[in-house]
Amino acid sequence: MIDTIGAASGEALPPQRVYGRTDDESSLREIARVIRQDIIRMLACAPSGHTAGPLGMAELLTALYFNAMRHDPANPDWPERDVFFLSNGHTAPVLYAALARSGYFPVAELATLRRLGSRLQGHPERKTLPGIESTSGPLGSGLSQAAGYAHVLRNIKRVRGRFVYTVMGDGEINEGNVWEAAMFAGKYRLGNLIAFIDRNYIQIDGATEDVMPLTHLRAKWESFDWHVIEIDGNSVRAVVEAIQLGKAVSHAPTMIIANTVPGKGVPFIEYDHRWHGTIPSSTQAEEALRILNGGLDA
Amino acid sequence: MTTYPIAPDALTKPHLEPIRFGFGRGLLAAGELDERVVALCADLTESTRMHLFRDRFPERFVGVGVAEQNLVTVAAGMAHAGMIPFTSSYAAFSPGRNWEQIKTTAALNDQPVVVVGSHAGVNVGYDGATHQMLEDIAIMRVLPNMRVIVPGDSLEAERATRALAADPAPSYLRLARDKTPIFSTPDSPFEIGRAYLLADGRDVSLIATGTMTYHALVAADALSRKGISAEVVHVPTIKPLDSATILSSLRRTGRAVTIEEAQVAGGLGGAICELTAAEHPVPVLRLGMRDRYGESGGSTELLEKFRLTGTQIAEDVDRLIQG
Numbered sequence: 074m075i076d077t078i079g080a081a082s083g084e085a086l087p088p089q090r091v092y093g094r095t096d097d098e099s100s101l102r103e104i105a106r107v108i109r110q111d112i113i114r115m116l117a118c119a120p121s122g123h124t125a126g127p128l129g130m131a132e133l134l135t136a137l138y139f140n141a142m143r144h145d146p147a148n149p150d151w152p153e154r155d156v157f158f159l160s161n162g163h164t165a166p167v168l169y170a171a172l173a174r175s176g177y178f179p180v181a182e183l184a185t186l187r188r189l190g191s192r193l194q195g196h197p198e199r200k201t202l203p204g205i206e207s208t209s210g211p212l213g214s215g216l217s218q219a220a221g222y223a224h225v226l227r228n229i230k231r232v233r234g235r236f237v238y239t240v241m242g243d244g245e246i247n248e249g250n251v252w253e254a255a256m257f258a259g260k261y262r263l264g265n266l267i268a269f270i271d272r273n274y275i276q277i278d279g280a281t282e283d284v285m286p287l288t289h290l291r292a293k294w295e296s297f298d299w300h301v302i303e304i305d306g307n308s309v310r311a312v313v314e315a316i317q318l319g320k321a322v323s324h325a326p327t328m329i330i331a332n333t334v335p336g337k338g339v340p341f342i343e344y345d346h347r348w349h350g351t352i353p354s355s356t357q358a359e360e361a362l363r364i365l366n367g368g369l370d371a
Numbered sequence: 372m373t374t375y376p377i378a379p380d381a382l383t384k385p386h387l388e389p390i391r392f393g394f395g396r397g398l399l400a401a402g403e404l405d406e407r408v409v410a411l412c413a414d415l416t417e418s419t420r421m422h423l424f425r426d427r428f429p430e431r432f433v434g435v436g437v438a439e440q441n442l443v444t445v446a447a448g449m450a451h452a453g454m455i456p457f458t459s460s461y462a463a464f465s466p467g468r469n470w471e472q473i474k475t476t477a478a479l480n481d482q483p484v485v486v487v488g489s490h491a492g493v494n495v496g497y498d499g500a501t502h503q504m505l506e507d508i509a510i511m512r513v514l515p516n517m518r519v520i521v522p523g524d525s526l527e528a529e530r531a532t533r534a535l536a537a538d539p540a541p542s543y544l545r546l547a548r549d550k551t552p553i554f555s556t557p558d559s560p561f562e563i564g565r566a567y568l569l570a571d572g573r574d575v576s577l578i579a580t581g582t583m584t585y586h587a588l589v590a591a592d593a594l595s596r597k598g599i600s601a602e603v604v605h606v607p608t609i610k611p612l613d614s615a616t617i618l619s620s621l622r623r624t625g626r627a628v629t630i631e632e633a634q635v636a637g638g639l640g641g642a643i644c645e646l647t648a649a650e651h652p653v654p655v656l657r658l659g660m661r662d663r664y665g666e667s668g669g670s671t672e673l674l675e676k677f678r679l680t681g682t683q684i685a686e687d688v689d690r691l692i693q694g
Contacts, residue, residue, distance in 0.1 A: 156451075158448075198479070199480050199481070200480075200481055206451065207447070207448075207451060207476065207480055208475055208476065208479050208480040209475070210475065211471050211472075211475050213440070214440070214444045214447075214472055214475065214476050217440070217441045217444035217445045217448065218444050218445070218447050218448035218451065218476060219448060220445055220448060221444065221445035221446060221447065221448025221449040221450075221451075221452070221456075222448040222449065222451055222452045223448075224433065224445070224448075224449065225409075225448075225449050225452035225453070225454055226452065228430065229409070229430055229431060229454070230452075249440065250440040250441060250444065250472065253435070253436070253438035253440055253441035254441050254444070254445070256436065256438070256441075257435055257436075257438070257441055257445060
């Protein structure tokens with residue numbers, strides 16, 4: 074299915090191509106573009122899913138999986154790896170694309186998203202697919218799991234040089250569990266913990282600032298003794314640099330507030346909260362793929 | 372025939388100790404044996420008896436404040452990092468408040484988090500209904516991957532805690548606050564998933580868990596003086612349920628009385644009804660809390676109010692048998 078859509082839209086990329094770690098900014102931007110196309114393709118094949126969030130997070134996952142994190146797709150449980158917890162599990166398509174393009178499982182398997190018997194469950198499940206560190210979907214629990222992992226590394230095993238990452242949605246931080254974890258990570262000075270808020274200003278019921286305002290977001294986290302960095306989350310270079318800054322802070326956890334555009338890269342999806350939990354039709358998918366292909370549909 | 376060693380004088384002059392004290396000792400022992408064992412608590416460290424572990428292994432103790440959702444999710448993260456976490460709070464709050472987090476990050480995730488719910492049942496006493504957790508057996512035993520352990524006395528709690536640490540998997544351990552009689556001995560067995568025959572009988576099976584097992588022994592003794600022969604089956608593991616032991620008792624007696632300090636709906640009573648309805652239908656009388664909350668009072672006063680003392684249980688069983 075996935076290759077059919079790719080062929081129909083004139084997709085020129087080798088569909089099975091896998092990417093390794095790179096420091097080259099243009100290569101990272103290209104990987105983010107491929108991941109966006111994968112997201113559109115897999116959602117077009119799926120019976121349901123979320124579109125806007127995954128598209129907006131492509132640079133975050135690209136910077137993590139293709140630059141910042143130490144990991145080995147051939148050995149997902151490698152004991153020396155960095156660990157990533159996707160907290161807003163409904164954005165699974167961007168994680169699945171990043172894992173597939175890293176080589177954790179065949180890219181073609183992306184076409185099975187949400188289907189009966191698929192390893193690509195609607196929300197990620199740890200024991201189902203290689204590379205998934207924890208089951209998620211119910212919001213608000215990724216930060217505390219990441220903090221628990223980071224606490225073991227930093228304060229019990231006293232391991233240096235390994236980092237724990239997590240991404241949350243901005244609507245997600247309405248959850249009380251997040252603030253319990255915020256206090257915890259500050260108290261235990263988890264300098265090996267780097268968290269992101271995907272700050273795209275939408276949630277299911279509408280604009281985040283209408284549903285439950287997140288005013289003074291930076292000050293909120295600073296007041297919990299976090300090191301806070303605010304960036305353009307759709308600039309892969311900004312994401313890479315923010316992670317490097319976060320790694321250099323050893324006495325406090327780092328929160329990267331990543332301002333992103335929901336649906337980034339596909340203008341008719343961008344900024345529209347109605348795309349939170351809907352998927353593109355095949356016509357819309359072809360149009361989106363053409364846009365992501367630089368307007369070429371040849 | 373029963374081979375389970377019962378403490379001498381258990382019925383006449385029992386030694387009393389809170390069940391949670393055995394947990395505290397067991398956790399300390401487990402911590403000595405395995406450095407992967409860590410302890411997390413939500414601001415109730417002494418009353419859940421985790422202070423013994425905290426004082427011996429301060430670096431492996433994690434205080435999370437009054438934050439039960441964080442308690443189990445931090446534990447799940449620590450389990451993923453290779454540790455064997457025990458989390459403790461009052462059962463009313465954990466698993467009372469954080470059930471979804473337990474389901475998703477421990478049970479579905481299959482991480483070996485042990486949720487320890489202390490102060491369960493009405494024996495909490497004066498604190499009243501908000502603090503008397505009665506629904507925990509029901510909400511925990513419906514979770515796939517989850518084991519549910521309800522020790523009968525402090526010695527068994529110690530054995531159960533060590534057994535859980537030695538066999539890491541998602542688990543719930545239910546403890547009680549008040550001093551309760553010790554009926555087992557240091558040589559009594561405990562295996563996860565086993566029920567134990569404590570007294571042989573022909574007329575009825577008293578199937579009890581937790582604090583109620585002692586009262587079942589008292590009831591069986593009282594019934595024997597009335598010429599009724601009651602078998603006592605102690606069920607410290609509600610899940611996985613030891614169906615073989617329970618069914619073999621029911622094939623002998625043909626009648627079940629379940630006894631628990633919890634809601635009978637979904638609790639041990641519910642579990643036994645599910646088993647008997649499917650495998651060996653017999654009349655079942657369910658003693659415990661019947662679709663109501665507890666209230667303030669002394670723990671013995673409350674047990675009497677809800678007819679959960681040995682003497683009252685014997686009266687109810689006698690009435691059942693006399694028909």
